[in-house]
Amino acid sequence: MSNGGAGRHSSLPGFGLTMGLTLTWLSVIILIPLAGLFLKSFELSLDQFWGILTSRRTLSALKISFGLAFAAAIVNLVMGMIIVWALVRYRFPGRRLFDAIVDILFALPTAVAGVALTSLFAQKGWLGAPLAELGIKVAFTPLGIFVAMIFIGIPFVVRTVQPVLIDLDAEIEEAAASLGANRWHTVSKVILPSLVPALLTGFALAFARAVGEYGSVIFIAGNLPNVSEIAPLLIVIRLSEFRYADATAIAVVMLVASFLIIFAVNRLQRWAQTRIPAHWRLIK
Numbered sequence: 001m002s003n004g005g006a007g008r009h010s011s012l013p014g015f016g017l018t019m020g021l022t023l024t025w026l027s028v029i030i031l032i033p034l035a036g037l038f039l040k041s042f043e044l045s046l047d048q049f050w051g052i053l054t055s056r057r058t059l060s061a062l063k064i065s066f067g068l069a070f071a072a073a074i075v076n077l078v079m080g081m082i083i084v085w086a087l088v089r090y091r092f093p094g095r096r097l098f099d100a101i102v103d104i105l106f107a108l109p110t111a112v113a114g115v116a117l118t119s120l121f122a123q124k125g126w127l128g129a130p131l132a133e134l135g136i137k138v139a140f141t142p143l144g145i146f147v148a149m150i151f152i153g154i155p156f157v158v159r160t161v162q163p164v165l166i167d168l169d170a171e172i173e174e175a176a177a178s179l180g181a182n183r184w185h186t187v188s189k190v191i192l193p194s195l196v197p198a199l200l201t202g203f204a205l206a207f208a209r210a211v212g213e214y215g216s217v218i219f220i221a222g223n224l225p226n227v228s229e230i231a232p233l234l235i236v237i238r239l240s241e242f243r244y245a246d247a248t249a250i251a252v253v254m255l256v257a258s259f260l261i262i263f264a265v266n267r268l269q270r271w272a273q274t275r276i277p278a279h280w281r282l283i284k
Contacts, residue, residue, distance in 0.1 A: 037252060041252045073207035117220050
């Protein structure tokens with residue numbers, strides 16, 4: 001008798017070749033450039049590295065980028081869920097048009113978005129003028145950065161949560177209603193737990209996009225050091241000054257901080273997936 005394991009074919013034809021190409025491609029496109037970034041930072045001594053990071057301008061830029069990106073991602077999480085709920089659960093004139101508008105933000109050049117937002121929120125713009133009368137200045141302030149980050153991040157939440165809500169069986173909601181659950185109980189105990197992993201993924205994507213955003217932000221930010229200067233812009237400035245070590249140090253910190261935050265969100269997402277109860281246990 002032949003060995004049962006011998007001659008057994010893999011369920012994935014060409015797995016070895018495919019895996020080799022995958023690892024090679026990922027290494028060339030992602031791992032090698034990131035490794036080069038870290039190696040470049042080793043040219044600095046620990047004191048030099050720490051001095052660059054603790055300078056007032058660097059700390060201010062990092063605080064603005066990560067702080068506003070986190071706040072914008074939270075807003076997008078809430079508003080994105082509302083948008084998804086309206087697009088999936090309701091039928092109204094122009095619904096397909098509004099659904100298509102979400103995708104436009106993916107293809108819209110960031111410079112175009114920046115110019116549009118700046119024109120709209122300038123002191124004489126359509127929205128900037130009435131806000132200025134109320135004493136609220138958006139363009140060329142940190143508030144403008146916040147608005148731009150919301151603008152470019154909202155589609156990531158919508159498109160991540162939308163397919164999950166579409167696939168959510170409506171019969172579960174009907175069963176909850178037939179067992180006497182009110183609308184809020186159905187949403188909080190039946191629908192929301194199933195959407196938590198997708199919501200966390202959308203939050204992570206929106207946050208990552210906002211942290212690294214450059215084109216749309218610099219037009220509306222004002223770019224004043226220690227006031228409205230984002231970290232990606234500071235990196236570009238340091239490169240233009242031929243201070244490559246400074247730019248590398250800032251880039252490394254942004255990379256590590258972004259990775260740790262996204263890693264934490266992914267761990268929370270996995271925890272949420274394990275906490276989602278079976279459908280028959282959702283309604284008490």
